[in-house]
Amino acid sequence: MTDGGIHIRPLPSPAEVRLGTDIASLAISAVGPDGFSNEDVVVISHKVVSKSEGSTRLLGEVTPTVEAERIAKEQARDPRHVQVILDQSQRLIRAEQGVLISLTHHGFVCANAGVDESNSPDEETVILLPVDPDASARQIRADIVDQTGLPAPAVVITDSFGRAWRIGQVDVAIGCAGLAPLDDWRGRNDRDGRTLAATEIGIADAVAAAADLARSKDSGQPFVLVSGLARFITAEDGPGAAALRRPADQDMFLR
Amino acid sequence: MTDGGIHIRPLPSPAEVRLGTDIASLAISAVGPDGFSNEDVVVISHKVVSKSEGSTRLLGEVTPTVEAERIAKEQARDPRHVQVILDQSQRLIRAEQGVLISLTHHGFVCANAGVDESNSPDEETVILLPVDPDASARQIRADIVDQTGLPAPAVVITDSFGRAWRIGQVDVAIGCAGLAPLDDWRGRNDRDGRTLAATEIGIADAVAAAADLARSKDSGQPFVLVSGLARFITAEDGPGAAALRRPADQDMFLR
Numbered sequence: 001m002t003d004g005g006i007h008i009r010p011l012p013s014p015a016e017v018r019l020g021t022d023i024a025s026l027a028i029s030a031v032g033p034d035g036f037s038n039e040d041v042v043v044i045s046h047k048v049v050s051k052s053e054g055s056t057r058l059l060g061e062v063t064p065t066v067e068a069e070r071i072a073k074e075q076a077r078d079p080r081h082v083q084v085i086l087d088q089s090q091r092l093i094r095a096e097q098g099v100l101i102s103l104t105h106h107g108f109v110c111a112n113a114g115v116d117e118s119n120s121p122d123e124e125t126v127i128l129l130p131v132d133p134d135a136s137a138r139q140i141r142a143d144i145v146d147q148t149g150l151p152a153p154a155v156v157i158t159d160s161f162g163r164a165w166r167i168g169q170v171d172v173a174i175g176c177a178g179l180a181p182l183d184d185w186r187g188r189n190d191r192d193g194r195t196l197a198a199t200e201i202g203i204a205d206a207v208a209a210a211a212d213l214a215r216s217k218d219s220g221q222p223f224v225l226v227s228g229l230a231r232f233i234t235a236e237d238g239p240g241a242a243a244l245r246r247p248a249d250q251d252m253f254l255r
Numbered sequence: 256m257t258d259g260g261i262h263i264r265p266l267p268s269p270a271e272v273r274l275g276t277d278i279a280s281l282a283i284s285a286v287g288p289d290g291f292s293n294e295d296v297v298v299i300s301h302k303v304v305s306k307s308e309g310s311t312r313l314l315g316e317v318t319p320t321v322e323a324e325r326i327a328k329e330q331a332r333d334p335r336h337v338q339v340i341l342d343q344s345q346r347l348i349r350a351e352q353g354v355l356i357s358l359t360h361h362g363f364v365c366a367n368a369g370v371d372e373s374n375s376p377d378e379e380t381v382i383l384l385p386v387d388p389d390a391s392a393r394q395i396r397a398d399i400v401d402q403t404g405l406p407a408p409a410v411v412i413t414d415s416f417g418r419a420w421r422i423g424q425v426d427v428a429i430g431c432a433g434l435a436p437l438d439d440w441r442g443r444n445d446r447d448g449r450t451l452a453a454t455e456i457g458i459a460d461a462v463a464a465a466a467d468l469a470r471s472k473d474s475g476q477p478f479v480l481v482s483g484l485a486r487f488i489t490a491e492d493g494p495g496a497a498a499l500r501r502p503a504d505q506d507m508f509l510r
């Protein structure tokens with residue numbers, strides 16, 4: 001951007017995504033003839049990634065355990081849905097007023113272990129988080145390069161997470177490739193020459209939140225293009241959104 | 256924006272802000288001759304607001320209590336700084352490894368009760384959060400209208416907060432006026448006609464996070480202009496960022 005600014009635009013909706021759908025190809029079609037540049041970030045709602053990878057469950061094939069039945073009864077939830085959430089979780093952190101907060105196998109803390117019933121192909125299918133969202137982001141990035149022959153944009157895969165202490169969900173990065181997930185200002189100086197207080201900026205999460213502003217929840221627009229962040233885009237895929245997950249044993253609010 | 260997108264640009268740095276500095280006037284100068292429109296959001300880093308309102312403390316005038324001395328010793332912190340944090344807090348939530356997380360009098364949960372030493376005018380001054388950031392946002396918005404005679408942009412006042420479970424700070428809205436803080440999708444349907452799972456989107460927080468991407472931490476750019484969010488901008492000032500604070504007695508992670 002000539003003014004040092006950032007531009008965010010939702011890309012047109014793709015066709016329905018199914019198991020095996022090529023997400024890179026859909027993204028390339030959505031961005032149109034101008035294509036991606038290596039100064040762009042392609043932000044992708046995780047649901048299309050999960051569907052394409054088969055990270056879904058048919059509730060009819062789920063047999064709840066006694067534990068799932070007990071939690072479902074206490075929380076007025078579908079026991080099959082609770083079972084899927086338990087299957088996706090290292091452990092349940094809270095179960096209150098129908099809300100289940102869990103630590104997922106990836107290490108995310110979120111409601112329902114990220115298992116989502118909305119926008120699923122039918123009432124009986126629930127959509128899970130991708131098994132390894134950073135690997136998914138790297139694969140999509142590589143596929144875009146393979147199919148276009150052009151330098152790679154960064155790729156961020158998002159989900160909407162609730163927050164402790166604040167009302168409202170905000171999108172966060174659950175996977176990324178080619179974007180510095182954190183901007184580390186620790187030990188650097190402010191404009192008066194004073195050392196800045198511990199300041200690592202969650203760049204990939206801010207990009208996810210920003211991208212979500214550009215689409216409407218019922219728009220079916222999984223792809224958003226963010227331009228103007230060249231300073232955070234890297235040729236290497238980098239550490240991914242894993243760098244944003246605070247290890248459970250270092251977290252003051254996981255005990 | 257003609258493409259339905261969002262544009263974010265940092266505005267030029269103003270002169271140093273002191274007690275009594277007119278923030279609206281600085282913002283108007285920074286945006287330049289095009290001025291604001293009533294489809295713009297002016298995002299303002301809270302430090303300039305705090306300085307202009309006198310929400311600062313001279314450490315030399317602080318006498319630590321026995322409690323502050325004890326905490327300071329345990330956490331290897333300056334007892335005067337700890338005292339200022341306690342003065343800004345309803346209660347301390349965590350004190351570990353030098354990190355103090357508190358519930359502020361406003362109801363925010365954040366490190367150091369939002370008390371910040373970086374970018375302060377001198378080593379001996381710490382900057383507090385504004386006393387009532389929503390009131391500050393409403394005042395700045397009204398002042399912009401008074402001084403320009405044009406319809407009001409929305410105003411968002413931000414701070415960088417750490418998050419539970421995730422590494423890295425992200426800017427959030429601590430005050431706002433003229434922006435819907437939440438987009439409430441509860442009870443509305445997704446594109447397949449299914450009722451969406453509880454989904455309130457933290458719009459004002461996403462705007463704060465997005466705006467911070469456009470500036471560098473050492474840039475001294477307190478003002479960022481966000482365009483393209485007309486659908487969330489309201490003529491009325493609205494409920495402010497208070498709507499984003501989860502009441503302590505309803506929070507699963509404040510017990």
